[in-house]
Amino acid sequence: MKSTFFRPLLEAAIVLFVVLGAARWVTGLFAKHTQVYQTTAARQMRLLFWPLLALGAGLSVLPAVAMGSTPVSGFEWALTLGFMAFTLVLSGPALLLHLRYWVLNHDTVLVFQPVNNRFEVYAAGQRLPFERRDLARVERVTCRARRTFWAKYDYLTLHLHDGRSITLTSLLTELEPLAVFLRSLPTDRRISTWCWV
Known part of the structure; x- marks a missing residue:
């Protein structure tokens, strides 16, 4: 009974994943x-x-x-709950970081063209008024724990002379090229176990 319900859902999800991946690859060739x-x-x-894969396996x-x-038996319940707790410990920090970064940057747009010396940040469709000067x-914060699910979550904070700060997270793009572009500015590099903003 259970397999007759879950199997078509799993097959549909796999087909959808393959079709979307192929469509993205084809459009990427001509884009x-x-x-x-x-x-x-x-x-x-x-x-x-x-x-998400680890969380799905645990749940x-x-x-x-x-x-x-x-x-x-009680022993089997203990093993089940232990396995679920283990997968939550593996995936939970990455999910929390993802949610936090999404709250910070879901309406942020970064325009970055180093060849043309163009660097602009938009929030909610409005350009944030600042120049490079x-x-x-x-402030560049990267993750120390390289073999964890949250290792690719890092952020860069731009501190302006007027006291404002703008945080750009890895949810937008890889931030290292941007940090290289801004290398002429004083840069505080920090390595953290968990890059919470």
């Missing part, structure tokens, strides 16, 4: 490379793939144990 960065579904899925065990035809310093 003009853009210098405008924003939170896209493809970027979010690239960051969330392994955390899939519970229905199998709870709805099994044979009674489950208005930047006092740059």
